[in-house]
Amino acid sequence: MGTTTKKRRKAVVSQAECVACGCCVKVCPLAAIQVVKGIAAQVDREKCVGCGRCARECPATVITLEEAAV
Amino acid sequence: MKQKKWYDFMWIVSLTYLILGFFNILFAWLGLLCFFIPLLISIIGGSKAYCNRYCGRGQLFGVLGGRFGLSRKKDVPKWMKSKAFRYGFLIFFFIMFFQMLWNTYLVFAGAQDLRQVVTLLWTFKLPWQWAYHGTLFHAGAAQFAFGFYSVMLTSTVLGMITMVLFKPRSWCVYCPMGTMTQLICRARNGKL
Ligand code: SF4
Ligand code: SF4
Numbered sequence: 001m002g003t004t005t006k007k008r009r010k011a012v013v014s015q016a017e018c019v020a021c022g023c024c025v026k027v028c029p030l031a032a033i034q035v036v037k038g039i040a041a042q043v044d045r046e047k048c049v050g051c052g053r054c055a056r057e058c059p060a061t062v063i064t065l066e067e068a069a070v
Numbered sequence: 071m072k073q074k075k076w077y078d079f080m081w082i083v084s085l086t087y088l089i090l091g092f093f094n095i096l097f098a099w100l101g102l103l104c105f106f107i108p109l110l111i112s113i114i115g116g117s118k119a120y121c122n123r124y125c126g127r128g129q130l131f132g133v134l135g136g137r138f139g140l141s142r143k144k145d146v147p148k149w150m151k152s153k154a155f156r157y158g159f160l161i162f163f164f165i166m167f168f169q170m171l172w173n174t175y176l177v178f179a180g181a182q183d184l185r186q187v188v189t190l191l192w193t194f195k196l197p198w199q200w201a202y203h204g205t206l207f208h209a210g211a212a213q214f215a216f217g218f219y220s221v222m223l224t225s226t227v228l229g230m231i232t233m234v235l236f237k238p239r240s241w242c243v244y245c246p247m248g249t250m251t252q253l254i255c256r257a258r259n260g261k262l
């Protein structure tokens with residue numbers, strides 16, 4: 001996988017599996033991920049740069065980095 | 071790095087709690103705060119701000135597993151994050167909790183003597199009499215303290231084991247309080 005594709009990748013949270021612990025929120029350098037209403041984390045795709053820190057931190061490992069459509 | 075807030079140091083409070091209970095078991099009563107505060111935040115505020123910000127136990131695992139490197143940082147097994155296990159553990163925890171309340175009741179009712187032990191992992195009885203210096207209240211108040219401290223120590227030990235084996239805050243995946251507050255938040259938003 002080339003480094004050029006990295007910029008277009010975005011974090012995606014599996015809504016059904018997220019335990020809403022908020023560990024991801026603490027490590028995002030751009031405040032692009034938030035726990036919404038205590039149910040699950042959601043990513044602001046405008047802000048996310050796909051660095052993958054949240055995915056590494058998530059204790060349940062329910063965040064994947066996916067190729068953005070746009 | 072983000073600016074640290076006062077609530078980023080709650081792990082010190084958690085650690086202090088465990089240490090205090092080693093010297094005087096009656097401090098265990100303070101642990102009720104870790105039950106009522108998250109519940110109230112989820113019921114009234116409709117959020118998991120407790121887990122997200124204030125939970126000292128989670129932070130303690132984060133510090134030990136992260137900064138101190140006491141974690142393999144591997145993924146938790148699939149079954150551990152399944153709904154069946156998370157809800158099952160919540161129910162098991164509840165049953166054990168009520169059993170502890172029942173024992174407290176028996177001491178209050180005079181049907182059972184105070185047992186000065188801390189029960190680890192619902193099985194192992196650790197002698198703990200050095201932490202008991204009598205109480206101004208009923209012996210039942212001390213029984214509750216021993217029981218509650220057992221719950222807190224057990225969850226810390228379990229959390230430490232999964233911290234070492236998996237990611238630092240793996241405990242958060244199956245923490246009964248976390249599961250319960252998430253359920254409450256779901257219910258409040260009609261997403262059960
Ligand atoms: S991938 Fe990076 S920028 Fe995107 S939400 Fe996760 S931590 Fe934030
Ligand atoms: S760290 Fe993982 S489980 Fe926790 S809120 Fe973020 S996505 Fe959900």
